[in-house]
Amino acid sequence: MTIDWDEKKTLLQEPNIAAVTQLCDELMEKKPGSVVPYIDPVHDEDECRIVSLHTAPGKGCESGFVSHFNEDEAARRATSIYEAVELDPRYVMPWNAYPWVRDPELPSALNVQEKTDGLRPFRQFMKINKRTSAIIAHGADAHAFLTLFEKTYHSSLKNRGVKIYKATALGGRAFAVSPAKQEELLAKNVAVYQDAMQRAGIQHL
Numbered sequence: 001m002t003i004d005w006d007e008k009k010t011l012l013q014e015p016n017i018a019a020v021t022q023l024c025d026e027l028m029e030k031k032p033g034s035v036v037p038y039i040d041p042v043h044d045e046d047e048c049r050i051v052s053l054h055t056a057p058g059k060g061c062e063s064g065f066v067s068h069f070n071e072d073e074a075a076r077r078a079t080s081i082y083e084a085v086e087l088d089p090r091y092v093m094p095w096n097a098y099p100w101v102r103d104p105e106l107p108s109a110l111n112v113q114e115k116t117d118g119l120r121p122f123r124q125f126m127k128i129n130k131r132t133s134a135i136i137a138h139g140a141d142a143h144a145f146l147t148l149f150e151k152t153y154h155s156s157l158k159n160r161g162v163k164i165y166k167a168t169a170l171g172g173r174a175f176a177v178s179p180a181k182q183e184e185l186l187a188k189n190v191a192v193y194q195d196a197m198q199r200a201g202i203q204h205l
Helices: 007-011 016-029 059-063 073-085 112-128 140-152 179-200
Strands: 050-054 092-096 132-136 163-167
Touching: 016 112, 050 112, 050 140, 059 132, 073 179, 092 112, 112 132, 112 140, 132 179, 163 179
Parallel strands: 050 092, 050 132, 132 163
Antiparallel strands: none
16 A cells, blocks of 8 residues: 555644644754654544554654554554454554654663653643543553653543553564464454443444
């Protein structure tokens, strides 16, 4: 499937994604020279019920977007999960605990400063996506980030009734296992999304 990324760029100011686009622009302004990939405009900030939280932008974000249409393993797995559970992308939105593109030479795990830097952006992101009822944290760094977020903002997610699910990362070492184990991990992720959809009252496609 060939994606026209230039066409997607023309949709970034549409009402369904404009506030998130603005947030990405503001984050780049705060760190001159940095890059924050935009969120694919197939998602919808008014309809979002599930936030899919990852660690940091991956290789596929060379497209300029955080998107399940990117050319990397994690994106392909996200696509297969959405298809398996029949999840309309407008009901889910991806985000990264550290939304800026990182130096590839750095260790894959986020350091304390990076997690801290990501707190305020995530808080702003959640204010935009007011109808979120579940966050699926992919990988240990995303889990740890949410623990820090709740500690910093006095359990603001829990108080809003947002359920946090722990899931494996969709790329990297998590899937450096046998094909049978990969299938098992993917099935567990599918079950998590099914539960989150049920909780949010999302109808299958």
